[in-house]
Amino acid sequence: MSGNDANNLQQSMTKIRAVQYGCGPIGCSVAKLAAQQPDIEFVGAIDTDTHLSGKDLGKTSGLKKKLNIPISSNAKDILCQTKPDLVFLSTVSSARLIRPQVEHCLNAGANVISTCEELCYPYDTMPSLASELDSMAKMHNCTLLATGVNPGFLMDIWPLVMTGVCQQIDQVKVVRFQDASPRRKPFQQKIGVGCTLKEFKQRVSSGSIRHVGLAESMAMIADGIGWKLEHITESIEPVIATTQVSTDYFTVEPGQVAGVRQVTKGCMAGKKVITLEFEAAVGANQPYDAVYIHGIPDMEVVIKGGIHGDIATAAIIVNSIHRVMDAPAGLITMKDLPLISAHRTGNHG
């Protein structure tokens, strides 16, 4: 292609006008990656934290250049003024808390891709909210998807994809065993890094230590295989540090909490058929992600070293842009979309 052709293509390409809603670590990594795509043009940025108000989205998200998009705390104004094609919504994990934010986006006629864990597959966990959001999205002729590395890929879509070459499935087990040391501060806080055992138990009771999404992944796998689960259990236990571990944000002494081990089991006809083991701790040795299938054939699939969650979440959000823009209106999930690959030309063929 000649330089002129490239220029013409660049000019003729209708850019997707996007707003970043939520400028925490994940929102920033999404914005940083999205801003580098030739067919994405940011037209606004929102964060409820007024400390960020007026700061440039480009600089804040770690880009080397300014985007000349000041972050605003007034979501409604930004959405009404810019009428974006697409909102990247990275604010909270709770579907109930994110509902009004989604509503503002849909009212402005925007498609939404969110990192909200509970929205990734809300049909079993909160069916009426799922139905309301689906109707709302359809009314505005918009598509709403929530995704991320987990839920959204590692403990649901990835194992389901692997079952595609199986004749029979008796049991599925997914293990995510990760070293939390390189993860963002809110993630380390969420898994209890540096707590005493007593604090950990209190925070588990109050619900502030918990990886959100295992119930959603469990439901997605069960529906994907066609299983009606009768009984689901979940346990949350601390991982205790045996040596001192330091991260960019915490120093953990031996005996303190290094992270969390959370296991969810789904049973059918009295037998355990799905097990999801999520362990995240600072200083964890030899992290990995794995899918184990008992069936015909048996299968053991391992990602050596595991996948860095924050990199992967930003990636899968940006990689799903064109699938979402092309999808029918309504609340959709990763289970409904065609293959999402790392496509990097803005021309998704």
Next chain:
Amino acid sequence: MSGNDANNLQQSMTKIRAVQYGCGPIGCSVAKLAAQQPDIEFVGAIDTDTHLSGKDLGKTSGLKKKLNIPISSNAKDILCQTKPDLVFLSTVSSARLIRPQVEHCLNAGANVISTCEELCYPYDTMPSLASELDSMAKMHNCTLLATGVNPGFLMDIWPLVMTGVCQQIDQVKVVRFQDASPRRKPFQQKIGVGCTLKEFKQRVSSGSIRHVGLAESMAMIADGIGWKLEHITESIEPVIATTQVSTDYFTVEPGQVAGVRQVTKGCMAGKKVITLEFEAAVGANQPYDAVYIHGIPDMEVVIKGGIHGDIATAAIIVNSIHRVMDAPAGLITMKDLPLISAHRTGNHG
């Protein structure tokens, strides 16, 4: 669900009326698995080999019961008489040779799922044939998909799915290193098991030793990532037995050919960006399948022991039935379809 409910569901379920076209080892394993699905009803079976004529599809495919479907060598008659909803077409690897068979199926108004390797992604390798078949399928309001373990999954869809969590892709390498000992006889023949070195070279020259599908997988990966490859190379070499190896069909002496090693490389801007290594030999130790991605992040994903190709091909054909029945008319590929999982209730939600 009560017994009555189950009976009612069974009765009210509209079954998919299917024909098995091609009753070799792969066709039989497809028919055997498909016949066990509650929503599939076989109405015909075809094979050009008149030795099979009149034999029952059930018994021939290894089911314990008769299906009361005699195999016929008259494809046109069977297709016209039965007007099936779906044909499982497992005859040849060549898109040109399978074309008239596809045409007969489409003329009868049938959707087609084929194991024809060259049809899995024919847009680069035979664009005019792809376009013709697409038009023909659309004219008849039918959907045509070709898939299988490879091409169709292991060396194209699987690596593409894994790129979905990557921010940047610099290189993709896929290795399928398999023990051919438990595979079907035609497969062992196709990879040259038991040949002398001279025979192997002659058969490579005449094209009778070659795994078909690497070019198609290469094109699917490149399109999925958005790469325009400038240069593609392919090498085919023998794997020589160092000890005696016996299978159900052959005894291979030391110095004879145990299998084939076939490597395809795709280059862009002077750099190798895609490598597909396919090695299949009898007596191969520690088989595995692997995806290696260089990018952000790097990724190494391994299926320990590898996937048994014949089991997997029948599985993915049957697992794709509902996706194909729901897909728009035309020639489609695995890249276009939503997630294919091992769904086993006939209700694909």
